Every structure is written in structure tokens, then in C-alpha cells.
Amino acid sequence: MKLSAEIRAFQQRLGYEFSDPELLVRALTHGSVSSSTRPDNQRLEFLGDRVLGLVMATALLEADKKASEGQLAPRFNALVRKEACADVARQIDLGAVLKLGRSEMLSGGRRKQALLGDAMEAVIAAIYRDAGFEAARDVILALWGERIHKVEDDARDAKTSLQEWAQARGQKPPAYVEVKRTGPDHAPIFTIAARLQDGTEAQATAGSKRQAEQAAAKALLERLG
Structure with missing residues (x-):
């Protein structure tokens, strides 16, 4: 499958090149433009949420070996919530390559927090399906970066x-x-x-x-x- 120049550039921003590009295309496909032959990214989003959760839970345990569950829970929530995923998506300009229906494009879908967060989770799942957990973990840790170490500030409601x-x-x-x-x-x-x-x-x-x-x-x- 031949990818567009825009999606190839996105892979560089993502820091990962797919062996199966169809997985990436599916991760970027919103329900507003899906069809029977072009599935949307909802199932990947479901999986990506779980992969992200496992990576972040492990990273937090390793970062603070003395923290209690009560301390870890708000930090975890701050790192995996939709707002955090959307922030990372904006960081790599994921919105520029989202595949959207006309109505979503006209209503600013490329900038919507929910769509960006969902697509970011779907991309994580696509990496997991393409190359396994370690590859997905490495990309997540690279993209979330300093957020993990500064999460105490973000964890406060x-x-x-x-x-x-x-x-x-x-x-x-x-x-x-x-x-x-x-x-x-x-x-x-x-x-x-x-x-x-x-x-x-x-x-x-x-x-x-x-x-x-x-x-x-x-x-x-x-x-x-």
C-alpha cells in the first residue's frame, strides 16, 4: 500500500514507520468517512487505550518506587485522559492526516479534542498490532516524555x-x-x-x-x- 507524502511525513513525526501501512490508515479513519470496505478506528482506539494504560502504569511504578496507590492513581489519570492524548496528538500534528467526512471537516474536526485523543489511542494500537508491545511502549514513552516526570503538577484537579x-x-x-x-x-x-x-x-x-x-x-x- 502506497502512502501519501503527508502520511509518510506523519510517520517521521510519530517516530515509527509501519510495516503494514494499512494499520496506520485505519487508525486515522474516523467513523464519519468509514464504510463496509473502509473500517473506522474505533476498535483500535479501544485497544490503544489499554496499551497506553499498561505502559503508563508501569512507567509510574518505576519512576516512584515508594508511591502509594492513592498517589499513583491521579498521576495515571492525568497521563491517560483524553486531554493528554489530544495534547500529544497536537504535538505531532495528527489532525493534519485524519481522514474525516465532510461534515466533520467543516465543523473543525481536525482540532477537536475528542477526535484527536481517540485517534492517538488508535495509532498506539496500530503500532502494537504492527510490531508488538515493546515498539508501542517505546513510542509512547518518547512522545509523552517529560509529562511522565512532571505529572504531579498535572495530576491535581x-x-x-x-x-x-x-x-x-x-x-x-x-x-x-x-x-x-x-x-x-x-x-x-x-x-x-x-x-x-x-x-x-x-x-x-x-x-x-x-x-x-x-x-x-x-x-x-x-x-x-
Whole structure:
């Protein structure tokens, strides 16, 4: 199977060249453009999520041999959650080679966090199917890189931290207010304000309310120092 120049360039960014290129093409195929002869990446996504989980669980155990399960769990979640996968996907410009239907392309599918995260997991599974666990592990560790060593900072839930900050100062829990909603119904964009009792606030925008709330809480914590 002959790959396009764009996908060959993507393999270089990924740091892995496929023996079976069809696996990569399938990993990049979204359901909006799939057919009976062109399967989408959902089954690979399912597998890739598990491969990523095993790699990260092992890496965390090796990185901190004294950490308890209670300490490891939030670190693990921070490394495998959809946001982290999407960040890695953006790092290697995975969106540029996603195979999408017209409606998804018009609605900004190449930038959507959910699509990027799912495709990143599917690519991981494709590497696993192509060359085995060690090959997939090596690519994951290379791409996640410093995230693994800095995960303690990312593992803290911003909304929880902000609530603890407010309660420690005798304030009510922060309020999260939807300031604006834009975009089509199937792909809304939310702007949320995290607001303290004294009126101090910060805003953030994301493709889901939960993500926008977390980002707003993080921005407010940074503003508070």
C-alpha cells in the first residue's frame, strides 16, 4: 500500500514507520468517512487505550518506587485522559492526516479534542498490532516524555484545588458560570467563568463544559498565585 507524502511525513513525526501501512490508515479513519470496505478506528482506539494504560502504569511504578496507590492513581489519570492524548496528538500534528467526512471537516474536526485523543489511542494500537508491545511502549514513552516526570503538577484537579483554596479562607465554594456558548449544536464551544465569593474570576474556553470549568479554575489559581 502506497502512502501519501503527508502520511509518510506523519510517520517521521510519530517516530515509527509501519510495516503494514494499512494499520496506520485505519487508525486515522474516523467513523464519519468509514464504510463496509473502509473500517473506522474505533476498535483500535479501544485497544490503544489499554496499551497506553499498561505502559503508563508501569512507567509510574518505576519512576516512584515508594508511591502509594492513592498517589499513583491521579498521576495515571492525568497521563491517560483524553486531554493528554489530544495534547500529544497536537504535538505531532495528527489532525493534519485524519481522514474525516465532510461534515466533520467543516465543523473543525481536525482540532477537536475528542477526535484527536481517540485517534492517538488508535495509532498506539496500530503500532502494537504492527510490531508488538515493546515498539508501542517505546513510542509512547518518547512522545509523552517529560509529562511522565512532571505529572504531579498535572495530576491535581484544578476545581478541587480552587475549592480548597476558597474554604481555607472562609469563602463559599467557587461558582462556575457559562459566559458564552458558540458553534453549532453538534460541536459547541463553551466559555466559563470561575468566580469566587469576593468577585475575583477567570475565564476559559473549551469544547465541553467540564474542560472549560477545569481550565477556568486553573487560570484563577494561577491568578491568585
